[in-house]
Amino acid sequence: MWNDPLLQPFQLKRLTLRNRLMSTAHEPAYTEDGMPKARYRLYHAEKAKGGIALTMIGGSSVVAPDSPQAFGNILLYKDEVVPWLKELADDVHARGAAVMIQITHLGRRTTWSKADWLPVLAPSNVREPAHRAFPKAMEDWDIARVIEAYADGAERVKAAGLDGFELECYGHLIDQFWSPATNKRVDEYGGTLENRMRFGLEVLTAIRKRVGGDLLVGARMVCDEDWDRGLSRAEGVEIAKRLSGSGLIDFVNVIRGHIDTEEALSHVIPGMGSRSAPHLDFSGEVRAATRMPTFHAARIQDVATARHAIESGKLDMVGMTRAHLADPYIARKVAEGREHEIRPCVGMGYCIDSIYSGEAVCIHNAATGREATIPHIVPKIDGPCRKVVVVGAGPAGLEAARVAGERGHEVVVFEAAARPGGQVLIAAALKRRREILGIVDWRLGECARLGVEIRCNAYAGAGDVLDANPDVVVIATGGVPNMSFLDEGEAFATSTWDILSGAVKPASRVVLYDDNGAHPGMTAAEFIAGAGSQLEIVTPERMLAPDVGGTSYPAYFRAFSLAGAAVALNLRLERIERRGNTVAGIFFDEYAKRHIVKEADQIVVDHGSTPVDDLYFELKPSSLNLGEIDHKALLNNRPQTLVGNRHGRYRLFRIGDAVASRNIHAAVYDAIRLMKDA
Ligand SMILES: Cc1cc2nc3c(=O)[nH]c(=O)nc-3n(C[C@H](O)[C@H](O)[C@H](O)COP(=O)(O)O)c2cc1C
Ligand code: SF4
Numbered sequence: 140m141w142n143d144p145l146l147q148p149f150q151l152k153r154l155t156l157r158n159r160l161m162s163t164a165h166e167p168a169y170t171e172d173g174m175p176k177a178r179y180r181l182y183h184a185e186k187a188k189g190g191i192a193l194t195m196i197g198g199s200s201v202v203a204p205d206s207p208q209a210f211g212n213i214l215l216y217k218d219e220v221v222p223w224l225k226e227l228a229d230d231v232h233a234r235g236a237a238v239m240i241q242i243t244h245l246g247r248r249t250t251w252s253k254a255d256w257l258p259v260l261a262p263s264n265v266r267e268p269a270h271r272a273f274p275k276a277m278e279d280w281d282i283a284r285v286i287e288a289y290a291d292g293a294e295r296v297k298a299a300g301l302d303g304f305e306l307e308c309y310g311h312l313i314d315q316f317w318s319p320a321t322n323k324r325v326d327e328y329g330g331t332l333e334n335r336m337r338f339g340l341e342v343l344t345a346i347r348k349r350v351g352g353d354l355l356v357g358a359r360m361v362c363d364e365d366w367d368r369g370l371s372r373a374e375g376v377e378i379a380k381r382l383s384g385s386g387l388i389d390f391v392n393v394i395r396g397h398i399d400t401e402e403a404l405s406h407v408i409p410g411m412g413s414r415s416a417p418h419l420d421f422s423g424e425v426r427a428a429t430r431m432p433t434f435h436a437a438r439i440q441d442v443a444t445a446r447h448a449i450e451s452g453k454l455d456m457v458g459m460t461r462a463h464l465a466d467p468y469i470a471r472k473v474a475e476g477r478e479h480e481i482r483p484c485v486g487m488g489y490c491i492d493s494i495y496s497g498e499a500v501c502i503h504n505a506a507t508g509r510e511a512t513i514p515h516i517v518p519k520i521d522g523p524c525r526k527v528v529v530v531g532a533g534p535a536g537l538e539a540a541r542v543a544g545e546r547g548h549e550v551v552v553f554e555a556a557a558r559p560g561g562q563v564l565i566a567a568a569l570k571r572r573r574e575i576l577g578i579v580d581w582r583l584g585e586c587a588r589l590g591v592e593i594r595c596n597a598y599a600g601a602g603d604v605l606d607a608n609p610d611v612v613v614i615a616t617g618g619v620p621n622m623s624f625l626d627e628g629e630a631f632a633t634s635t636w637d638i639l640s641g642a643v644k645p646a647s648r649v650v651l652y653d654d655n656g657a658h659p660g661m662t663a664a665e666f667i668a669g670a671g672s673q674l675e676i677v678t679p680e681r682m683l684a685p686d687v688g689g690t691s692y693p694a695y696f697r698a699f700s701l702a703g704a705a706v707a708l709n710l711r712l713e714r715i716e717r718r719g720n721t722v723a724g725i726f727f728d729e730y731a732k733r734h735i736v737k738e739a740d741q742i743v744v745d746h747g748s749t750p751v752d753d754l755y756f757e758l759k760p761s762s763l764n765l766g767e768i769d770h771k772a773l774l775n776n777r778p779q780t781l782v783g784n785r786h787g788r789y790r791l792f793r794i795g796d797a798v799a800s801r802n803i804h805a806a807v808y809d810a811i812r813l814m815k816d817a
Contacts, residue, residue: 144450145442145457146474149192151432152389154302154355156192156237156456159449160470163392163436163458164241164305164359165491166198167499168211169508174220175213180227181510186463187234189515190470193456194231197240199307202292203285205257206312209249209270210494215242215292224299237302241359242292244285246312247274247321248398260285262316262338263323268400269689282328282338285312289342290349293356303355303389306342309407310398313339314361317378320368320397332374336381343387357390357434358382362425364397365406376428383429392434392458393422405693409438411486412571412694416444423453436460440484442473464490464501467515479584483577489804492688503534503578505808512776513811517545524548525610525817530599530754533561535795535806536615537582542814543611544589551592551607553599559583561617562659562748562796563803568639569662569669571694578803601757609789611817612762614755615810618748618796624654625744628715631722635663635745645670646740650724652677652712653745657686657802660745661695667743668702675737676704677726679711710735715742747800755793763787768813778816790817 149156169179175196183194200213214220224240231238247261251272260281261267261274277285289306296304308314315321316338322329328337346356360382362375370378382388395418396407409417418437426433436458439445445457463469466482473481482504489502499508506513527543529536532554543550558564560579567576586593597603604612620634635651636659637643645667653660653676660676661684668674676683676699683706684692699706710726713734717723723738759766765783772779779790792813795806 143446143473145446146470147449149432149455151355153353154237157235158190158192158470159455159457160191160445161193161434161456161458162186162191162195162463163434163460164195164198164307165460165499166210166212166494167490167508168494169498170211170213173208173212173214173217174223175227176223178508178511180230182508183227183238184230184234185510185515186467187231187236189463189466189468190474191236191463191467192470193237193239195239195241195305196227197242199243199245199311200240200292202242202244203288204255205260206243206245207249207254207257209245211498213240215240215295216288218295221295221299224296224301228300239303239305239355240296240301241305241307242289242296243307244288244312246315247272248310260312262321262328265321265323269398269404276324286338286341286345290345293346293350293354297350297354303357305357305359305390305392306339308339308358309361309394313342314370317361318364318370318397320364320366320399332377336378340385340387343382343385347387355389356387357392358388359392359394361394361397363395363421365395366397366403369397376425379425379429379431383431388431390432390434390455391425391429393418393425395421395437401689402693402696405690407437408488408491408690409486410488410690410694411574413438413486415440416448419444419448419453423451426453426455432456434458438486440486442469442478442481461486461490464499464507465504467507480588482581485574485577487575488688488690491690495689500804502804503807505804505811514815517542517815519545519547526608527551527611527613527817528553528604528607528609529613529615530604531561531615531617531795531797532559532593532595533615533617533795533806534563534578534582534803535617535797535810536561536613537579537586538807538810539613539615539794539814540591540593541582541585541589542811543817544586544591546814546817548611548817550589552586552594553597553603554593554595555598557596559593559595565636565639566658566662568641569666571665572662599754601754604754604758605788611790611792612758613810613814614752614758614791614793614797615795615806616751616754616797618750618800620744621746621749621800622744623749624746625712626714628717631715631717631742632744633741635659635743638663638743639666645672648673648739649741649743650675650677650737650739651743651745652724653684654679654712655745655747656680656684658691660684661687661692663743663745664704665695665698668698668704674699674702674704675707675739677707677710677712677724677737679709681708683708712744748796750797750799752793752797755791755797758791760784761787762789762791764790766791766793768792773812779813
């Protein structure tokens with residue numbers, strides 16, 4: 140029998156890891172009061188249930204109050220963290236996985252205007268563009284205090300019974316000492332490589348003194364900042380060699396690149412459209428040079444690439460971090476020969492982008508981070524099988540159909556278009572974002588497995604729905620581009636959907652007005668720029684695309700910069716007029732209180748969508764619940780039982796953009812939280 144390299148155990152000193160799959164550190168911002176409480180624990184326990192060998196929790200758990208949370212980080216400097224960590228570790232261990240934690244001092248990579256309002260620290264007072272704090276250059280007593288804080292943190296990890304920890308050494312304080320870009324010191328901590336390494340080695344020495352040699356300690360370290368101002372490849376690999384030679388660490392977790400701007404970070408955590416495993420070969424080189432157990436993650440999102448990473452000897456443990464946010468059951472599915480059932484990570488970056496504004500959620504897995512209420516494995520019904528009719532095969536409809544199918548119901552989906560997918564098909568028109576189709580394709584595969592019938596080219600009227608004799612009807616009919624905000628000239632507007640669907644070709648001179656602030660406008664703009672048009676992007680906001688997050692906007696901006704696209708902020712489109720062969724947009728500048736006219740061959744507009752809801756309102760009077768959703772039941776995780784019409788024949792739900800213009804996550808979340816109990 141074939142021994143899958145991915146499923147072979149790995150011996151890390153005295154710790155046996157049951158296979159080669161791990162999730163690298165990533166703060167999901169699930170902490171409560173800085174503590175990893177139930178939500179945090181359940182999130183990691185689910186991966187352990189799914190068969191992962193090692194979960195590295197707590198992206199950047201902070202060791203001192205002058206390293207305040209940048210995105211919900213665990214406060215490792217508080218003693219009260221120990222019982223929470225212990226409960227988490229016990230839960231993960233009970234399910235057969237190992238658990239470690241990433242610890243750090245963020246240095247300049249945070250903000251001073253938070254928590255205790257202590258000055259932000261760095262080796263020198265060089266500002267980080269991403270977090271924008273002007274740091275204090277550390278004095279001798281700062282250095283001594285922070286070294287002790289690391290050792291205290293390590294002691295708490297040991298007390299909690301975790302298997303070990305790694306020091307975050309890229310872009311944070313330790314690397315800020317290593318890197319010539321941020322270390323301008325002229326004392327014994329700056330200048331030569333030996334001096335720049337001094338702080339990190341003193342931290343490690345203090346840690347070992349405190350916790351001894353048994354606890355596993357690693358370094359998640361940059362071995363090449365890939366930056367003319369930063370740490371060169373030669374110096375980075377030399378640091379890794381010296382650390383391994385010091386005997387102070389047990390593994391390296393390789394990083395390539397720098398993270399002080401969002402554009403730079405987008406290459407360290409590459410997203411949709413970037414090549415697969417861009418730093419894997421380099422990680423293999425570090426492994427060969429250091430002979431250390433080597434971990435690495437960066438867009439190794441499919442099992443075949445992960446297997447190759449192990450089989451070719453480039454890595455000992457392969458990080459599939461976002462892949463596990465999308466599907467925590469990867470190892471189990473591989474072991475059971477169900478690889479094709481793995482929900483793919485499509486690299487959308489919604490998870491990481493959302494930690495700065497809230498908490499990590501996967502664009503198409505609504506259960507991630509909500510393990511207490513939304514199941515990753517949908518349970519079968521214990522009552523009678525129902526007939527479920529879903530209208531619309533976009534993400535909302537397909538998710539409703541999938542979940543109903545998992546429950547064991549008889550499901551039929553009507554889709555008016557020739558292909559299922561809805562707005563995802565439109566987004567995928569931009570070649571760089573084609574991977575988004577995985578959201579649809581995975582659901583189609585699951586629906587086929589579950590016996591869900593999908594009828595395309597089937598425009599469903601009320602009669603068609605009723606003929607199917609449904610117990611439950613789900614209206615997921617989506618929307619159409621919303622131009623209703625214009626005072627005049629709707630007929631002269633081209634929608635972003637017209638452009639992306641290919642219905643209208645980009646003209647020579649295009650003004651794109653984005654009053655949505657999200658992906659659709661940016662996707663259309665990149666498409667237009669790529670078609671060679673002269674493009675001006677206009678927004679009523681003070682910045683472009685406020686709802687496109689930090690790791691996702693750089694790819695758009697790269698395209699706009701390369702195409703020489705112009706940008707105008709703070710202008711609200713009021714009307715469009717035809718002027719001979721051109722069109723003119725009349726914009727209002729709210730600050731100067733004056734109108735500005737922009738003429739072009741085409742004005743492309745994104746203002747979200749208007750729900751397509753006629754069928755819903757037609758079906759509402761003869762439904763049991765009159766379309767009403769009991770929010771109390773929904774939010775308290777109870778089934779929908781409202782009866783507003785005793786003579787009703789079916790329960791009626793409306794979900795996704797058929798309710799209001801939102802995004803894919805809202806659509807799939809609407810679907811699963813209603814259908815999991817249906
Ligand atoms: C939500 C989120 C938060 C992250 N936070 C951290 C962090 O605090 N420390 C860290 O070293 N890496 C962090 N990362 C990076 C991941 O560890 C990993 O390097 C990255 O996601 C690339 O691996 P992947 O392609 O397998 O997802 C984060 C990633 C995500 C998705
Ligand atoms: S949001 Fe996107 S990148 Fe993040 S886990 Fe989900 S599919 Fe992957």
